[in-house]
Amino acid sequence: MVPGPPEWFGRTFSTPRFEPYLRASSGDATSAWRLYRWNIEVSEAFYGPLHCLEIGLRNAEHDRLRSRYGRADWWTVAPLRQHDSCKITKALEDxxxxxxxxxxxxxxxxxxxxxxxxxxxxxxxxxxxxxxxLHRAFPHYSGGREPLRDNLQSMVLLRNRIMHHEPIHHRHLSADHAKIHRLLGYLQPPVSTWLKGFDRVPGILARRPVKARGDESA
Known part of the structure; x- marks a missing residue:
């Protein structure tokens, strides 16, 4: 039996932070504590696949845009929207x-x-x-731009939840994991194959706390 959260937990992580896990566990503190720990583990495991996807995407797009505009700093001449131009400016300032x-x-x-x-x-x-x-950045993809963009945006949201230490246990994580590998396959199939050699997500998904299994959603 895994014990409920110790007395120091509330001081360190806060009671409000624990509340979503209690709700997902029908108020059972022991199950919620187990789920909290598992959420940390699965978030950590997703780092590797998201790392490959984020870096692979930006390098593929950067290569195409550098070629199109004939310069490495293509953003200085490309017709960026103000919102995106501000992101480049912030990167420079940082x-x-x-x-x-x-x-x-x-x-x-x-x-x-x-x-x-x-x-x-x-x-x-x-x-x-x-x-x-930019369609050439995805040599193994034959669909439209919009579904591709939507699938990648969902991975941005997952990445942000993980990096801000938020719950992800309620997501359909097996579908998220499959989506990352599918997107990597559009960019470079060998990367997905290489990643599978050390990808820990499947093993951690397989030992998801039983009481929390029913709360998965897309």
Whole structure:
């Protein structure tokens, strides 16, 4: 029997933070404590697949846009929406705050957010980005831009929940996991194969606390 949360838990993690786990466990503190621990484990396991997807996406898109505009800092001449241009500006400001006085294009790309690269697949960029070049960033994909963008956006939301230490136990995590591998397959199938060699998500999903199994949703 796994004990309920110890007395120090409320001081360290807060009672409000524990509340969603209690609700998901029908008020059973012991089950909620088990679920809280499992949520940490599965969040940690998703780091590897999300790491591969985020870096793979930004590098694939960056390569295509660099080729289209003939320069590594393509964002200086590309018709970015203000919202996305501000993300580039923030990346530059963050680098300078860290003491990088003359950031290279690679520095900027590494400092940008996952959300920026998914945003570049928005309908507003069909004429300038998707049709002429960005579709080539996904050589193993034959569908439309919108479903691809929607699937990637759902992974941004998952990534943000994990990085902000929020519950993800209520999600259909097996579907999320399959989606990451599918998206990697659109970019570079060998990456998905390589990832499977150390991907811990399936094993952790298999030992999800029983009382919490019924709360999965997409």
């Amino acid at each position: 680098l300078r705050r860290k003491g990088v006085r003359a950031p290279s294009a690679d520095d900027v790309v590494a400092a940008t957010t996952f959300g920026l690269w998914v945003s570049l697949l928005s309908r507003a960029y069909d004429r300038h980005f998707w049709v002429p070049t």
